[in-house]
Amino acid sequence: MSDVEKANSTHQMYDRQTKSSAPPPTRIANPGALGLFSFASTTFILSLYNLNARGVVAPNVVVGMACFCGGLAQLLAGMWEFPRGNVFGATAFTSYGAFWMSYATIYLPNSGIIAAYGENLDELNQAVGIYLITWFMVTFLLLIGALRRNISFIALLFFLCITFILLAAGAWTGKLNIQKAGGGFGILTAMIAYYCGLSELLVKGESWFGLPMGTIKQARVD
Template structure:
């Protein structure tokens, strides 16, 4: 057997043992995306002062159980499916929503700790938001060869986090409103991606394209 044949045989054996095992777990992508979209949509409407709402605490329930718990579970189910990207994204944003809800829950004592130090609270929230921008940007780099829809989703989410951080740092209503506007756009893209995951070929009348990115062969 030649060296090339030995190398090919070794590669096939490695692929056989390194491939994720078959799993009966259904695709949790739609659950994760819809949960993210719905929670983002509600908070973003509050950020643009829709219907005169300025206090966002009604989103706490959604952030705990829909954007938080449901999305966290979706991330956990992505792990046995072998989808590291989906597992990382859903689990992390589920944790984001639960951590954000904790800030707004009165009994957590987080907001109460800044009583009389509102400017310090704004600076702290800005750091919190810009950290999630950094994470989202890194996640977007990991999505660049996946599809156009996911890249667009993460790109507009990056803009949303930056604007909200600027709004917090500068106590700028305009920046916060702009962040809310981009958040609504982000939620709409997430709904689209979630529906695309839900419309399974052979079980739906139509499908939604995510925008294929040509894969160049890398040796």
């Protein structure tokens, strides 16, 4: 067999392997906009509460949003990403859907979580700080996974990392200014998430314009 025939045979084998590893075709619509809007809206509301906007101190009103919008809707978006072959989107949406559901559970009276600490609010705050710093770790790992996707997702996860760090520090130290700083970065994170969601919603051929996500040039794989 000549070198040319060998090369052609190798390329054909590579093409077959690539096609076999590609995700199967699906009629499931892109759930990205749903997941991002749900995340952005719940984050926006809670961040305003962290800033004590309009004199609000207790964040309990966000429980409904955390259960059904940031939680259930985002969890479903993650489940729909799996058959589309989007591992990153499935992992991120499902993870943050679970985050919002677990966060809401803390503030549900019947869960008994807050009641278990009784009058020991400092212990509660320390526990919440550990909870938040754990989600910083998850977000940081997702940030690493997003480094070759696009600039918008990198910015989203980067500022979300800062938000979790500040909120955890605010819970550990009890300093209101640190908590408010976390609320400020949370609003910035929510705005970026809204932008990303709108970009996913503006489908080419069905919208008058699109929004750039800041494409990162992929390295060529031979």
